[in-house]
Amino acid sequence: MKITAARVIVTCPGRNFVTLKIETDQGVYGIGDATLNGRELPVVSYLEDHVAPCLIGMDPRRIEDIWQYLYRGAYWRRGPVTMRAIAAVDVALWDIKAKMAGMPLYQLLGGRSREGVMVYGHANGSDIAETVDAVGQYIDMGYKAIRAQTGVPGIKDAYGVGRGKLYYEPADAALPSVTGWDTRKSLNYVPKLFEKLRATYGFDHHLLHDGHHRYTPQEAANLGKMLEPYQLFWLEDVTPAENQEAFKLIRQHTVTPLAVGEIFNTIWDAKDLIQNQLIDYIRATIVGAGGVTHLRRIADLASLYQIRTGCHGATDLSPVTMGTALHFDTWVPNFGIQEYMRHSEETDAVFPHDYHFADGELFCGETPGHGVDIDEALAAKYPYKPAYLPVARLEDGTMWNW
Numbered sequence: 431m432k433i434t435a436a437r438v439i440v441t442c443p444g445r446n447f448v449t450l451k452i453e454t455d456q457g458v459y460g461i462g463d464a465t466l467n468g469r470e471l472p473v474v475s476y477l478e479d480h481v482a483p484c485l486i487g488m489d490p491r492r493i494e495d496i497w498q499y500l501y502r503g504a505y506w507r508r509g510p511v512t513m514r515a516i517a518a519v520d521v522a523l524w525d526i527k528a529k530m531a532g533m534p535l536y537q538l539l540g541g542r543s544r545e546g547v548m549v550y551g552h553a554n555g556s557d558i559a560e561t562v563d564a565v566g567q568y569i570d571m572g573y574k575a576i577r578a579q580t581g582v583p584g585i586k587d588a589y590g591v592g593r594g595k596l597y598y599e600p601a602d603a604a605l606p607s608v609t610g611w612d613t614r615k616s617l618n619y620v621p622k623l624f625e626k627l628r629a630t631y632g633f634d635h636h637l638l639h640d641g642h643h644r645y646t647p648q649e650a651a652n653l654g655k656m657l658e659p660y661q662l663f664w665l666e667d668v669t670p671a672e673n674q675e676a677f678k679l680i681r682q683h684t685v686t687p688l689a690v691g692e693i694f695n696t697i698w699d700a701k702d703l704i705q706n707q708l709i710d711y712i713r714a715t716i717v718g719a720g721g722v723t724h725l726r727r728i729a730d731l732a733s734l735y736q737i738r739t740g741c742h743g744a745t746d747l748s749p750v751t752m753g754t755a756l757h758f759d760t761w762v763p764n765f766g767i768q769e770y771m772r773h774s775e776e777t778d779a780v781f782p783h784d785y786h787f788a789d790g791e792l793f794c795g796e797t798p799g800h801g802v803d804i805d806e807a808l809a810a811k812y813p814y815k816p817a818y819l820p821v822a823r824l825e826d827g828t829m830w831n832w
C-alpha cells in the first residue's frame with residue numbers, strides 16, 4: 431500500500447483552517463488538521479514543500495515509523511510549525527488505518543472507557559452580572575462544566591470576552607488588535623465573579639477559569655488562594671510555563687487545581703510539570719502536540735502521576751481535531767474534561783462530522799476513521815483571510831502576554 435498524494439486545503443469559513451488530505455493507491459484517504467491560529471501559512475509551506483514530497487510512495491500503515499521519520503529526520507525538532515505538520519500527517523494516517531479496519535478510531539486505541547465525554551463551554555460577559563447570566567444559559571443547555579471569564583472595569587477588552595456569546599472568536603482582525611491588562615484590577619474583580627456564581631447557582635456545576643498567562647507566579651498563587659472557597663475545577667494557564675519550575679511556588683500556596691499545556695508541542699514541555707506533580711490537568715491536544723501518536727505518550731506519562739487530560743478545544747482547532755480528540759477522550763483512561771467552543775454553522779458545513787452534543791457531553795460516532803471529512807467544493811468558496819490574535823499592553827504601554 432502506498433501514499434499517492436498529500437494535499438493541503440486552506441479554507442476560511444468564518445476563520446482560517448489548514449487541512450491535510452492524504453490519498454492512497456487503494457482509494458482510502460485520511461484527513462488531518464494543521465491549523466496554527468494567526469500563523470497558518472508557514473505550516474502550509476512546511477507540509478507542501480517539505481513533507482508531502484517525502485510521503486509519496488511511503489506505506490501509510492507505518493504510522494509510528496512515519497512519525498519518527500518526520501520528527502527525528504527533520505533534525506530541527508519540535509516547535510509549533512513542525513509539530514502541527516506532524517500532527518496533520520499522523521491524524522490522517524490514523525484515519526486511514528481505522529477506515530481500513532472498518533472501525534471508529536477509539537476502537538484501535540484500545541476501545542471505549544466511557545460513553546460520552548464531559549465538556550466545558552465558554553461563558554463570558556462584559557461584567558459580573560452579564561457573565562452570571564451567560565453561565566445560567568450554559569446550565570440551561572445542560573452543561574455540567576462552564577468556563578467563566580468576565581470583563582474587568584478599567585481593562586480594555588479583557589481576555590476571553592468576545593462580542594458574540596457562543597461563537598467567541600479570538601483571531602478577530604487583519605492586524606493584531608491591542609487589548610489592555612492590569613493585574614491589580616483583575617485580582618480585585620475575578621474572585622467576586624466566582625463568589626457571585628456560587629451564591630447564584632450553588633456548587634453542583636464545575637466552574638473553570640483561564641488566566642491566559644497573565645500573572646506572575648506570586649500573583650497566580652494569590653489568585654488560586656482567593657478562589658479556593660469557590661472550588662474551581664481548574665485554574666488554567668495562570669502563569670507562562672516556559673519555566674516549569676515556576677509552578678512550584680504556586681503549588682506551595684494553593685490547592686486550587688491547575689491546568690496548563692494548550693501551547694505545548696511535545697512531552698518535553700510538560701515533563702517537569704508532570705513528574706513534580708505541579709499540575710492537575712494537561713491541556714495538550716491532538717493538533718498542537720504531534721497527533722494521536724504523541725499525545726498518547728503525554729497522557730501515559732501523566733497517568734503515572736494521577737494527572738488527567740483536558741484537551742484544548744477552541745474554535746481555532748478544526749472539527750478534524752475535535753473529532754479526533756473525542757475518540758482519544760473516549761479511550762484515554764485518565765480523562766478529565768474536553769474543552770468545547772462551538773464552531774460556526776459555516777465551519778460545520780465545510781467539515782461534515784458525526785459527533786454530537788447531549789446533556790453536557792460530546793459523543794464520537796461509529797463511522798470508521800475519526801468521523802470527520804472535508805467538503806472540498808464548499809471549502810474552495812472561502813479563500814484564506816489574514817487574521818491575527820490580539821496583543822496585550824499594560825496601562826503604561828509595556829507589552830504583556832496576551
Ligand SMILES: O=C(O)[C@@H](O)[C@@H](O)[C@H](O)[C@H](O)CO
Pocket residue numbers: 467600640642692742743744745746769819
Ligand atoms: O483556553 C482556551 O481555549 C484559550 O486559551 C484559547 O481560546 C486561545 O486563546 C486560542 O486557542 C488562541 O488561538
Ligand SMILES: [Mg+2]
Pocket residue numbers: 640642666667692
Ligand atoms: Mg486557554
